[in-house]
Amino acid sequence: MESDTLYQGGDSLNSSNTLVSKNGLFTLGFTRLGSAESNASYLGIWYNNDTSHPFWLANRGKPIADNSGVLAIDGSGNMKLTYSGVPTPAGAFTFEWDTNGKELVIKRRDVIYWTTGPLRSNTSFEIPFLDAAVLDFSFFNVSNADEDYFMFTVSANQFTAQGQRNFSMWQLRSDGGIEDLTTRRIYGGSSCKGNNKDGGCERWSGPACRSNRNSFELRRGGFVNTVPIKDDYNSSLSISDCMDICWKDCQCVGVTTRGNNANNTGCTFYYGSFTQDLSGNAIQYHIIVQDSSG
Structure with missing residues (x-):
């Protein structure tokens, strides 16, 4: 049985082992992403065994060029991610919480490509985002002197099909779209054509x-x-x-x-x-x- 704990001193996590939560839903480990030709690896968290779609990455902007990554807690209690080798380039798009605008944004090469607009309440953004007819979302922004972050919870409602009563997952696609893998709705991506500002798209500079x-x-x-x-x-x-x-x-x-x-x-x-x-x-x-x- 795989462990759910990384102990200080001697314990380590590498490309051949993982940590699995006690409820069996989440896995922490190293995973490869991108093209088949790439050996780049990331430390991430994913649902169950779905390694191709991690929802959190520790080294998103600095992938490891091979499978040499090691996660460990040293004698001083510091968690360290070490590796050998030259990092590979990151992708064109990032999905971020904008702490200034209080909104979710997709950026292309650090330029805003799509946005939800400001968070208006704990259930909605300025731009219609996600399908409330299938799942009920609750959004939370915690902001104080020590931290500023965004999180969400999701629950099924009376209109949710039995087969969709599971965790919601958002996937950032290579075309700059965010896909809700439960409802299969896509936001941003190819709907942003350069000159349109509908649906959260930002007009391209030119x-x-x-x-x-x-x-x-x-x-x-x-x-x-x-x-x-x-x-x-x-x-x-x-x-x-x-x-x-x-x-x-x-x-x-x-x-x-x-x-x-x-x-x-x-x-x-x-x-x-x-x-x-x-x-x-x-x-x-x-x-x-x-x-x-x-």
């Missing part, structure tokens, strides 16, 4: 050539053979980074929906005329369009 009527749309089709393209094989660039770079380049008209590396990172930029395939059988692209209404 040059004067991008107006409030420009936005990204997902289109099927292709570019003529003479259209110039530019490839960037930087493996730290996600598709959201590619869209941001294209948005700030007045000559760029679109990017592919997938990267040009094996792990779907990197960018391909297009500079010409897009020909849409109305049959819907062609490759998908993120194309910058202009709203002609109004």
